[in-house]
Amino acid sequence: MSSALRWWVSGRVQGVSFRAATRDKALALGLNGYARNLADGRVEVYACGSGPALRDLGIWLQRGPPAARVERAMQAAAVDEGVSGFEIRR
Secondary structure, eight states, rough: OOOEEEEEEEEEOOOSSSSHHHHHHHHHOOOOEEEEEEETEEEEEEEEHHHHHHHHHHHHTOOSHHHEEEEEEEEEEEOOOOOOOOOEEE
């Protein structure tokens, strides 16, 4: 059974390939979802899949890719949006 989670990641997370690195990590973990920049400078990440894979993504989001400087990654439960694959949204 799949679960879904949403994160709002703040810090230096835009303009540092955060969404692309998140997509690569999520796909490697077998997750579906998306990452998108928000107007306030945060990145929103939505993912659906197995509990262990979601946990691993959440741990990764606490640090992000090398060029990023994550200050905070807030997590909340989400409903399955039926997304297939992992997208970078604008």
